[in-house]
Amino acid sequence: MSESTFPTYEVLALRFGTHADRPARDNFLVDEGQFTQGTDMPMxxxxxxxxxxxxxxxxxxxxPEEMALRRGRTLFRDPVDALTDLGVAAGDVxxxxxxxxxxxxxxxxxxxPHARIHLQEEELQFCTGPAMRHHIVRKPFEPVNVQAAVQRLxxxxxxxxxxxxxxxxGVTVHSVPGHTPGTQVVRVPTARGWVVLASDASHLWANIRLRSPFPILDxxxxxxxxYDKIEALADGDDHIIPGHDPQVAQRFPRLSGADDWVCLHEPALDSIETAAAVHVAAR
Structure with a gap:
């Protein structure tokens, strides 16, 4: 199938939680002075x-809520229950x-219970291998989630x-290791072009724009x-959707009848340069 004959899709995002009290410098591996002292940058x-x-x-x-409480995160909505906004039950996915x-x-x-789970093979190997003997490596993982993936296997x-x-x-996954060995991104053909759901291959727009990674990485x-690969897959800067940037929920139109969801298949409401200027201080 040629690119010109791909079907197009809607791409929706739901902001279901936050880690609000977070200094900007905690979101970058190296601080090169691009953020003003005391600047907050929620995730x-x-x-x-x-x-x-x-x-x-x-x-x-x-x-789930239990994990949010244990890890000090704020949950706005139960992610699974939120699918009912779209007329979808979890059992039908x-x-x-x-x-x-x-x-x-x-x-x-x-x-x-009825879903096929798509995962990079290297991710499963990593999470069930010797690297997990190190506390700092396994800290972002939960055994129950790894066990659930093995159970599905x-x-x-x-x-x-x-x-x-x-x-x-027309919808493809692409291995983009770094954050974890098996991190993958999703490339989607939409009416406005190729959108890439970068997830944690770039937590924030500032990570990829400044070439300054989030500090949790393998x-x-x-x-x-x-970052180069993601940019090659996407049709522009605002076609790259970072995994944790609060601006995602602010920069795109709301879904009619379900205001918690934003429409990533529609053009952004402002420019990426305007959005980046919110946090990046003048050098």
Whole structure:
């Protein structure tokens, strides 16, 4: 199928939680003085839906209230319950992409009993391998989520990919290691062009624009190389959707009849330069 004959999809994002009290400098591996002293930069939590009349794909599954309380996060809505805004029940979801197995992206898997779970093979190997003996490495993971992924493997519902793969007609996943060895992004054809759900391959727009990664990472050079790959996959800066940037919920139009959801398949309400200026201080 040529790119010109791909179907197009709507891409929706829901901001379901936040980590509000967060200094800007905590979101970057190296502080080069680009942020003013005392600047706050909250980190929000999202998951995404890709849909058209024939298909429905969930990208990531958030985390439950118990985990929010334990990790000091604020949950605005239960991510699974929020699907009812779209007229979808969790039991009817047939395909879920998990971008990586960190706690905030891979919770609630047990609530999607009939879904195929799409994951990079290297992510499963990493989370069940010797790296998990190190506390600092395993800290962003939850054993219950890794166990749920293994359970789906034994039930024949875990689809393991090695690099690029098509998960819906025209919708592809791409391995972008760095944050974790098996982090993947999702590329979607929309009416406004190719949108890339970057997830934690770039937590914030500022991470990719400044080439300054979020400090939780497995390998630095692959993550920096991944920024180039993401930019090549997307049709422009505002076609790259970071995984945790509060501005995502502010820069795109709301879905009619379901105001908690924003429409990433529609043009942004402002320019990426305007958005970036909110946090980046003049050098």
């Amino acid at each position: 929000d939590f999202y998951f995404w839906v890709v849909r058209n009349e024939q298909h429905f794909l969930l990208v990531d599954t958030g985390f 047939s395909d879920v992409v998990i971008t990586h197995l960190h706690y905030d992206h891979a919770g609630n898997l047990d609530r999607f 034994f039930e024949g519902q875990l689809v393991l990919h090695r690099g690029e793969a098509e998960v819906l007609p 390998q630095l050079t692959p993550m920096l190389d991944g």
